[in-house]
Amino acid sequence: MFDATLAGSLPKPFWLAETNKLWPQWKVEGRDLELAKRDATLLWLKAQEDAGLDIVSDGEQSRQHFVHGFLEFVDGIDRENKVEMGIRNNRYAAMVPQVRDKLSMKGRAHATEAKLARAHTTRKLKFTLPGPMTIVDTVADRYYGNREKMAMAFAELLNQEARALEADGVDVIQFDEPAFNAFTEEASTWGIECLHRATEGLTCTTCVHICYGYGIKQNIDWKKTLGGEWRQYESFFPALARSKISQVSLECTHSRVPPDLMRLLEGKDVLVGVIDVASDTVETPEEVADTIGLALKFVPKERLQPCTNCGLAPMDREIALKKLQALGAGTRLARQRYA
Ligand code: ZN
Numbered sequence: 001m002f003d004a005t006l007a008g009s010l011p012k013p014f015w016l017a018e019t020n021k022l023w024p025q026w027k028v029e030g031r032d033l034e035l036a037k038r039d040a041t042l043l044w045l046k047a048q049e050d051a052g053l054d055i056v057s058d059g060e061q062s063r064q065h066f067v068h069g070f071l072e073f074v075d076g077i078d079r080e081n082k083v084e085m086g087i088r089n090n091r092y093a094a095m096v097p098q099v100r101d102k103l104s105m106k107g108r109a110h111a112t113e114a115k116l117a118r119a120h121t122t123r124k125l126k127f128t129l130p131g132p133m134t135i136v137d138t139v140a141d142r143y144y145g146n147r148e149k150m151a152m153a154f155a156e157l158l159n160q161e162a163r164a165l166e167a168d169g170v171d172v173i174q175f176d177e178p179a180f181n182a183f184t185e186e187a188s189t190w191g192i193e194c195l196h197r198a199t200e201g202l203t204c205t206t207c208v209h210i211c212y213g214y215g216i217k218q219n220i221d222w223k224k225t226l227g228g229e230w231r232q233y234e235s236f237f238p239a240l241a242r243s244k245i246s247q248v249s250l251e252c253t254h255s256r257v258p259p260d261l262m263r264l265l266e267g268k269d270v271l272v273g274v275i276d277v278a279s280d281t282v283e284t285p286e287e288v289a290d291t292i293g294l295a296l297k298f299v300p301k302e303r304l305q306p307c308t309n310c311g312l313a314p315m316d317r318e319i320a321l322k323k324l325q326a327l328g329a330g331t332r333l334a335r336q337r338y339a
Contacts, residue, residue, distance in 0.1 A: 073106050
């Protein structure tokens with residue numbers, strides 16, 4: 001009961017990359033970089049196991065950014081000449097690469113870290129990939145002329161990588177779709193269709209993570225404009241409940257998401273955010289167990305997985321570690337309380 005897991009990313013150690021940044025520069029290069037990525041992956045696997053998490057991840061230690069880390073392996077993109085674009089429905093501006101040609105994979109994107117993680121943990125292994133809708137909201141289109149068409153092209157590439165990750169021994173493949181909360185109507189239609197394309201043929205567990213973003217200033221400011229209740233999930237959860245995706249990861253603690261919206265996900269595993277990634281205050285095990293208790297009003301206990309609200313990448317490393325420990329301890333407490 002209550003398999004504890006995390007949304008995916010974890011902070012990079014100071015010897016691997018710049019700290020406290022969402023899109024940091026690497027600190028070393030060449031073979032040193034490959035070794036540093038490997039060391040950081042093993043370090044976080046151990047930390048997740050020690051914290052008592054049941055489903056662990058590589059912490060995204062081998063990629064600079066959750067979207068651009070995948071795009072590096074895609075041909076047809078001009079990554080040298082970035083342009084400014086409003087992203088997440090114009091919530092903020094970012095410098096983004098440009099799609100200039102038909103998209104194709106250069107080869108495997110994440111084979112090294114997936115195989116490394118698989119070889120070093122016996123726990124269930126989750127691997128994260130950016131969702132098609134979120135990718136098209138993070139690149140400029142100079143070729144396809146249609147967001148949906150470009151998203152489907154990315155979905156095909158994601159499917160190639162996802163099938164290979166499954167063959168590497170990954171148990172859960174999660175697609176990160178924060179853009180669903182920015183384009184709630186399109187999420188129900190082509191957003192989910194693209195996820196179906198990306199997960200086609202997979203037999204492992206599939207998951208979609210939909211959040212209100214990392215704890216960066218642009219997102220914190222945006223949340224202030226969303227009013228007393230954040231009801232974005234309400235538009236597309238019914239469609240997700242009917243979809244073939246098996247799990248949904250959502251924000252809960254310290255958010256203004258009405259918790260009863262979780263009811264709309266009947267039949268799905270629900271990954272409930274019990275750790276706030278936008279605050280450095282470490283949750284107590286009691287708080288974590290209380291949030292699990294709140295979610296239990298709307299999600300059957302065999303379908304509830306305690307999780308983080310989002311990734312922890314831009315956080316201080318020590319705080320992130322303490323938050324993982326709180327997640328593990330709070331889950332154990334909840335098992336005693338609600339068994
Ligand atoms: Zn997130």
